[in-house]
Amino acid sequence: MTGSRLVAVGHFQPARVVPNSELESMVDTNDEWIQRRVGIRERRWAGPDETVDVMATKAAQDVLAKAGVEAAEVDMVIVATCSALDRSPNMASRVALALGMTNHPATLDINTACSGFPHAVAIAQHAIGAGAARTALVIGAEKLSDVTDYTDRTTCVLTADGAGAFLLTADPDEHISPVLWGCVPEMGDAVRIERAEGDKFAQNGRAVFRWTTYELPQIARDVLDRAKVAPENLAAIVLHQANLRIIEPLARQIGAVNARVAxxxxxxxxTSAASIPLALSKMLEKEPLPSGAPILLFAFGGGLAYAGQVVLAP
Incomplete structure (x- = not known):
């Protein structure tokens, strides 16, 4: 079996910055309440022409430029998203077209909501290991502003738009740990975008918060056990960026005393499936990690699906 290596990380965010104060004129909320409950100070909203595939393409262009790799060298494109309004052609094939990829790459979308990105990384890793691909673009892209209920004060303060991307390539050694993934079917409706609710994002925030509080630390430790990485040796932790009150305690709970936390x-x-690569890309742009440093990725969301792995920094 061939190993996989993370070559580079890229991202794209729309230009429009929406501070909490702007939401105060739309719904009964305020900056103090939002920051106290979820830690968000501002977010980005995409314009009419900044669709999921457009943002995914821009993130792909960023990661290819950072890696110094031509689009024609990529033979697999995976886009993780739950907010694409069009069903077919899928977002991955639209990205391939926009990048001018005439080499007939494999193109697929996956939807496990907010946990989509680590699922997609694992699928690309497995394809590379099986010899079905050598170089893969793995993209998380979301335009949640299209599926937000702006009358719901508990959810409209959360959602945002953006995209992030990994470039993976075959390597003699394995630089990505085995994935730990699963779901909690009985909590499947805790996070949802359903036709019966107008195709708008809705969630049982308390149920999700309780699950992450009681279950997430042990699952994160299980990911590290599978990766054979001690918590104190982690260089960084990049969780799905759902709530600062979930993110900040995790490093302490699992004993990752030396990790930078996104x-x-x-x-x-x-930004749902985009949040992990987006957060890691911005982290590495501000202060790169040493090559080969272990990074814990973990996400959870609708389904209630979850997935995580340890990747080595490019």
Missing amino acids: TDVVESGN
């Missing part, structure tokens, strides 16, 4: 939710909001 808290991009403060300035980017909740």
Whole structure:
């Protein structure tokens, strides 16, 4: 079996910054309440022409430029998203078209909501390991502003838009740990976007918060056990950027005393499947990690699906 290596990380965010104060004129809320409950100070909203595939393409262009790799060298494109309004052609094939990829790459979308990105990383890793691909673009892209209920004060303060991307390539050694993934079917409706509710994002925030409080630390430790990485050796932790009150305690709970913890939710909001690569890309741009440093990725969301792995820094 061939190993996989993370070559580079990229991202794209729309230009429009929406501070909490702007939401005060739309719904009964205020900056103090939002920051106290979820830690968000501002978020980005995409314009009419900044669709899921457009943002995914821009993130792909960023990661390819950072890696110094031509689009024609990529033979697999995976887009994780739950907010694409069009069903077919899928977002991945639209990205391939926009990038001018004439080499007939494999293109697929996956939807496990907010946990989509680590699921997609694992699928690309498995394809590379099986010899079905050598170089893969793995993208998380969301336009949650299209599926937000702006009358619901508990959810409209969370959602945001953006995209992030990994470039993975085959390597003689394995730089990505085995994935730990699963779901809690009995909590499947805790996070949802359903036709019966107008195709708008809704959630039982208390149920999700309780689950993350009681279950997430042990699952994160299980990911590290599978990766054979001690918590104190982690260089960084990048969780799905859902709520600062979930993110900040985790490093302490699992004993990751030396890890940098991504808290991009403060300035980017909740971008669902885009949040992990977006947060990691911005973290590495501010202060790179040593090559080969272990990074814990973990996400959870609708389904209630979850997935995580340890990747080594590029």
